[in-house]
Amino acid sequence: MTSGDVVSEYIINQNKWLIPAYLVFVGARTPERRKLALAAICTTYLLIALIVLRRIPISSVSSGMELTQRGLKVLEQAFGWSRVNTATVLAGGAWAIYLSTNFLTNGRFKWLPLGLFGLSSISLALTGGRMGYGAWAAIGGIFSAWRWRKGILLLPLAMALVLAFVPSVQQRLLQGISTNSGDTEIKDASELTSGRTDAWPVAIDRISASPWFGYGRHAMVRTGASAEVARREGLKEGERGFPHPHNMYLRIMMDSGLIGTVPILLMYLIILKRSASICRYKKGEAASIGMATLSLVLALLIAGLGSQDVFPVQGTIAMWASVALALRVHRDMVLGVYQAPELMTEPAEETVQAKTANAANEPEPLWEKARGDAARSRYL
Structure with missing residues (x-):
């Protein structure tokens, strides 16, 4: 490219x-x-x-x-x-x-x-x-x-x-x-997970080889992991295998490593926290x-x-x-x-008149001013 x-x-x-x-x-x-x-x-x-x-x-x-x-x-x-x-x-x-x-x-x-x-x-x-x-x-x-x-x-x-x-x-x-016969058992783990159990071990092996920085975008294809999964599933040459590990978290780790994964997950955590705080x-x-x-x-x-x-x-x-x-x-x-x-x-x-009079006579506490300035500095 x-x-x-x-x-x-x-x-x-x-x-x-x-x-x-x-x-x-x-x-x-x-x-x-x-x-x-x-x-x-x-x-x-x-x-x-x-x-x-x-x-x-x-x-x-x-x-x-x-x-x-x-x-x-x-x-x-x-x-x-x-x-x-x-x-x-x-x-x-x-x-x-x-x-x-x-x-x-x-x-x-x-x-x-x-x-x-x-x-x-x-x-x-x-x-x-x-x-x-x-x-x-x-x-x-x-x-x-x-x-x-x-x-x-x-x-x-x-x-x-x-x-x-x-x-x-x-x-x-x-x-x-x-x-x-009244017993419950997994007869085909690959069918149960739509083939994901074939892809995840391969992805984890690649991640363990480069856990900090990953391999960049489309790591599943670029590292040969997709072709390995295709061989495990018995796909013929030229047939499409797994272009990604079908797990968002494994995919981030393969592409970006821990260096990129931690900030991304922290961003989502902040989004969840702030969304919950307005409720x-x-x-x-x-x-x-x-x-x-x-x-x-x-x-x-x-x-x-x-x-x-x-x-x-x-x-x-x-x-x-x-x-x-x-x-x-x-x-x-x-x-x-x-x-x-x-x-x-x-x-x-x-009530409005009383609050206005009090506000005019009483200075704003220093700690309140500092707290307000700190809150505003996050956005301004």
């Missing part, structure tokens, strides 16, 4: 997916704009769910094999994404829609959030992506333990109903597992934005155990826009300029 190709492929094409996020961060300065941005993000995921419902008939849920075949072919034609990526997008998108719709509609349509959540979850089931199933359940468990204690009892019941009445989901989850209110704009962002980022990090990429790609445009929206709210809160409908209460006139 020429230097121009490198710039085009790894700088321009990689970062162009962040342009909507930048526009959201710069533009979402008022409650009205933030509400429009959140509505646009939720609409994106809802449209993806509707496209899946249109392309894959609901009758496919009766057979895991049919769901697998349709997921491999139809989703590739509809989006250009694999079923794994589509399932990850919908796993986080379903929860983001549920957590945001009640705020966007001002609570006027009581059953709308639950209905849209159910529709998105059905679309997720139709993709046949098992990592998406796992991410969906894990996000529900995390939010139940954190915010909705009743959900700890309801979530297992909901999962049991899905497994009982949607045979294809059960068949996909148990693919590669034998349950004959101090149980209801309202900030809580909806924070929890929607948490659900989308958690879906990526959980499903990353089976695939995904830490760098911006087409399927994560809306996720990064949501991250930018959460960071904008967090920034405004730190700077003391955040305005939201739930905070806009009219204080009594006497």
Whole structure:
């Protein structure tokens, strides 16, 4: 590759997916704009769910094999994404829609959030992506333990109903597992993990050879690991093997080593922490934005155990826009300029006059000034 190709492929094409996020961060300065941005993000995921419902008939849920075949072919034609990526997008998108719709509609349509959540979850089931199933359940468990204690009892019941009445989901989850004679055993680990158990040991061997700096982009192909996996799977010469280890964390380690992996994971940790910090209110704009962002980022990090990429790609445009929206709210809160409908209460006139008089007579404490300056210095 020429230097121009490198710039085009790894700088321009990689970062162009962040342009909507930048526009959201710069533009979402008022409650009205933030509400429009959140509505646009939720609409994106809802449209993806509707496209899946249109392309894959609901009758496919009766057979895991049919769901697998349709997921491999139809989703590739509809989006250009694999079923794994589509399932990850919908796993986080379903929860983001549920957590945001009640705020966007001002609570006027009581059953709308639950209905849209159910529709998105059905679309997720139709993709046949098992990592998406796992991410969906894990996000529900995390939010139940954190915010909705009743959900700890309801979530297992909901999962049991899905497994009982949607045979294809059960068949996909148990693919590669034998349950004959009342005993449960793994009959084919490669089938259970869709070949990932063939790729992971090879990737780990390469990582152990260069743990600090890695091998650069496309390390799986450049180091010959992909060809080795192809030989283990019995693929003929010329047939495509694993171009990456189908594990986001192994992929980062192969490409960037520990030197690059630690800052990237710290960045995601900061995003999660700041998104959670703006959820101090149980209801309202900030809580909806924070929890929607948490659900989308958690879906990526959980499903990353089976695939995904830490760098911006087409399927994560809306996720990064949501991250930018959460960071904008967090920034405004730190700077003391955040305005939201739930905070806009009219204080009594006497209280305002009393506070104004006290503020005029009392100097600002030095520690308060220092704390405010330190908070502002992080952004200015």
